[in-house]
Amino acid sequence: MVGAYKITSNSWEYTGDGHSLAYDAGAALMDMEFVQFHPTGMIWPPSVRGILVTEGVRGEGGVLRNRNGERFMFKDIPPLYANQTADSEEEGWRYTQGDKDAKRPPELLTRDHVARCIRREVREGRGSPHGGVFLDIAWINEKIANAAEHIKKKLPSMYHQFKQLADIDITREPMEVGPTTHYMMGGVRVDADSQMSDVPGLFAAGECAAGLHGANRLGGNSLSDLLVFGQRAGEYAANFAKEHSLCNVDNGELKSTETRALQPFERKNSENPYAVQHKLQDVMQDLVGIVRQEQEMLQALDRIRELKTASERVSVEGNREYNAGWHTALDLYHLLTVSEIVTRAALERKESRGAHFRDDFSEKNNQFGAFNIVVRKGADGSMQFSREPIPPMRLDLQQIIEEMK
Amino acid sequence: MPAATFRIWRGEKGQGQFRDYTAEISSGMVVLDVVHQIQAEQAGDLAVRWNCKAGKCGSCSAEINGMPKLMCMTRLNTLALDKPVTVEPMKAFPHVKDLVTDVSWNYTVKQRIPKFTPRPPDASDGTWRVAQEDVERVQEFRKCIECYLCQDVCHVLREHHMQEQFIGPRFLVHVAALEMHPLDVGDRLQDLRTQFGIGLCNITKCCTKVCPEGITITDNAIIPLKERVVDRFFDPLSKLFRVFRRQRT
Numbered sequence: 129m130v131g132a133y134k135i136t137s138n139s140w141e142y143t144g145d146g147h148s149l150a151y152d153a154g155a156a157l158m159d160m161e162f163v164q165f166h167p168t169g170m171i172w173p174p175s176v177r178g179i180l181v182t183e184g185v186r187g188e189g190g191v192l193r194n195r196n197g198e199r200f201m202f203k204d205i206p207p208l209y210a211n212q213t214a215d216s217e218e219e220g221w222r223y224t225q226g227d228k229d230a231k232r233p234p235e236l237l238t239r240d241h242v243a244r245c246i247r248r249e250v251r252e253g254r255g256s257p258h259g260g261v262f263l264d265i266a267w268i269n270e271k272i273a274n275a276a277e278h279i280k281k282k283l284p285s286m287y288h289q290f291k292q293l294a295d296i297d298i299t300r301e302p303m304e305v306g307p308t309t310h311y312m313m314g315g316v317r318v319d320a321d322s323q324m325s326d327v328p329g330l331f332a333a334g335e336c337a338a339g340l341h342g343a344n345r346l347g348g349n350s351l352s353d354l355l356v357f358g359q360r361a362g363e364y365a366a367n368f369a370k371e372h373s374l375c376n377v378d379n380g381e382l383k384s385t386e387t388r389a390l391q392p393f394e395r396k397n398s399e400n401p402y403a404v405q406h407k408l409q410d411v412m413q414d415l416v417g418i419v420r421q422e423q424e425m426l427q428a429l430d431r432i433r434e435l436k437t438a439s440e441r442v443s444v445e446g447n448r449e450y451n452a453g454w455h456t457a458l459d460l461y462h463l464l465t466v467s468e469i470v471t472r473a474a475l476e477r478k479e480s481r482g483a484h485f486r487d488d489f490s491e492k493n494n495q496f497g498a499f500n501i502v503v504r505k506g507a508d509g510s511m512q513f514s515r516e517p518i519p520p521m522r523l524d525l526q527q528i529i530e531e532m533k
Numbered sequence: 534m535p536a537a538t539f540r541i542w543r544g545e546k547g548q549g550q551f552r553d554y555t556a557e558i559s560s561g562m563v564v565l566d567v568v569h570q571i572q573a574e575q576a577g578d579l580a581v582r583w584n585c586k587a588g589k590c591g592s593c594s595a596e597i598n599g600m601p602k603l604m605c606m607t608r609l610n611t612l613a614l615d616k617p618v619t620v621e622p623m624k625a626f627p628h629v630k631d632l633v634t635d636v637s638w639n640y641t642v643k644q645r646i647p648k649f650t651p652r653p654p655d656a657s658d659g660t661w662r663v664a665q666e667d668v669e670r671v672q673e674f675r676k677c678i679e680c681y682l683c684q685d686v687c688h689v690l691r692e693h694h695m696q697e698q699f700i701g702p703r704f705l706v707h708v709a710a711l712e713m714h715p716l717d718v719g720d721r722l723q724d725l726r727t728q729f730g731i732g733l734c735n736i737t738k739c740c741t742k743v744c745p746e747g748i749t750i751t752d753n754a755i756i757p758l759k760e761r762v763v764d765r766f767f768d769p770l771s772k773l774f775r776v777f778r779r780q781r782t
Contacts (some may be wrong), residue, residue: 139583173561176586444578
């Protein structure tokens with residue numbers, strides 16, 4: 129659903145349709161307030177804004193600096209991670225070079241934290257010329273011989289990307305980066321074994337499903353999620369299909385859906401679907417972004433209501449084949465539904481946890497840690513939110529976590 | 534803001550014409566940005582295939598001023614903007630709509646190529662030992678993003694329509710990656726000669742020129758494969774060696 133945000137690392141197809149279709153079918157959505165902002169997206173030139181700069185750059189020894197050249201991540205290390213974080217720049221460097229005794233540099237703290245630190249530097253006037261901060265891998269020239277070759281070998285696609293799109297040679301000069309909307313932790317609530325939702329026969333996996341990544345996904349875990357739970361969803365869906373027969377489709381409902389889908393072709397020179405999407409992207413980016421607060425989110429709900437009305441007036445030209453304008457017109461319904469759910473869930477969680485940060489409730493609150501925020505579509509079509517207690521963890525799993533500590 | 538004219542091919546299933554659009558341009562823009570801007574403001578139903586905007590997915594292949602290129606990696610400052618910039622769909626594939634073509638022929642070709650066949654593991658724990666040098670030889674081929682610009686520019690496919698007899702540069706690169714893989718024991722030389730039509734390539738190197746990943750397609754993939762085919766099937770000396778070797782065993 130991150131297509132509802134202006135600055136995003138994702139592509140056009142992230143329109144929240146999976147979430148919205150499941151919600152309409154009666155499935156429960158959970159954790160919808162948790163939207164992940166990746167700390168390092170490209171910010172210049174404007175046309176590449178949001179394109180991902182891999183965490184690998186920091187993994188290979190890349191550091192974040194503000195306009196004064198300061199490693200600002202050292203200034204703000206959350207107490208929870210203090211004993212896992214390097215005490216000095218030197219120790220951080222050794223960690224990136226594979227020294228098992230060294231602790232990781234603060235640049236590799238969780239994505240939400242790094243994203244907020246970057247935002248703070250920019251807001252307080254210590255940002256880079258185009259409104260981000262500097263990500264510098266070229267500095268390792270001081271540390272190793274043939275650094276340029278090393279960087280090109282370890283980060284070939286980043287080298288290529290900056291050279292070609294921004295005229296920046298990352299082996300010689302720092303990149304400018306800033307947060308970009310990246311991933312949705314929330315989604316359809318599913319059974320962990322079968323991946324089936326509350327709606328019998330409806331399965332979800334990956335970014336469409338909720339729960340696996342809690343309030344904040346860690347780098348690399350999406351791929352393993354897809355491989356493991358995608359396989360399970362497929363297997364259980366296939367079994368379900370074998371054991372059940374097709375349900376009856378109501379022809380009247382089918383007809384009305386078709387009519388609704390084709391309406392944009394009949395309206396002439398009305399609202400432009402792309403313009404409505406762009407307005408929604410501004411709303412979500414500015415009012416339900418990295419740092420949230422009640423007044424702004426209430427404003428966002430008003431704006432979303434207006435845009436819903438506008439979305440019912442959109443018109444498109446041409447025919448049904450490969451028509452991006454028509455697709456956008458159809459996607460608006462999903463984008464707006466999911467944007468409203470994200471905003472309402474974020475209003476409901478009056479604390480800061482994981483990727484969800486509230487300026488007006490900037491601390492973690494244990495009471496809120498005991499439940500998930502779940503939304504279902506009510507019989508009257510309204511959004512019904514509830515706080516549902518988190519079931520206790522199985523003993524064997526608890527044990528594993530204890531052992532790993 | 535300065536403006537430029539973009540002459541974009543509009544139409545369906547091979548029928549159509551160029552249409553001119555004026556677009557405002559700003560610094561750092563790529564052709565795909567302009568196409569999106571035109572789509573959002575002037576031509577809502579303009580069909581264009583794209584995904585990553587960073588030259589990694591290979592979706593937005595097109596012909597810009599006649600050159601096969603990725604729209605997302607073509608900066609406007611590399612084009613002459615005092616005259617219209619033409620943007621057309623790839624010509625070697627069946628046309629769908631506007632800038633979109635049907636590239637599915639490529640998928641069927643890939644299925645015909647015998648898959649990776651590793652030798653049994655070297656160690657009892659199921660792992661292999663490989664020399665770094667052997668890894669580096671095939672590394673380049675793995676950069677391919679399957680944008681099919683090399684297939685588009687290849688005259689064997691584009692002008693002579695020999696899709697039945699020739700798999701094209703992209704898949705010769707794929708075969709090279711398999712044949713030169715240090716663990717692979719498969720043998721694709723007979724197929725290369727007959728089914729895959731390697732002899733049809735007359736090394737004009739157009740494919741190498743348009744590759745957005747800079748893969749040295751002709752010199753590093755196609756020519757070594759041609760040499761292997763010649764060694765196997767046409768070299769009298771090696772034929773003789775093989776006869777002797779067979780007699781000895």
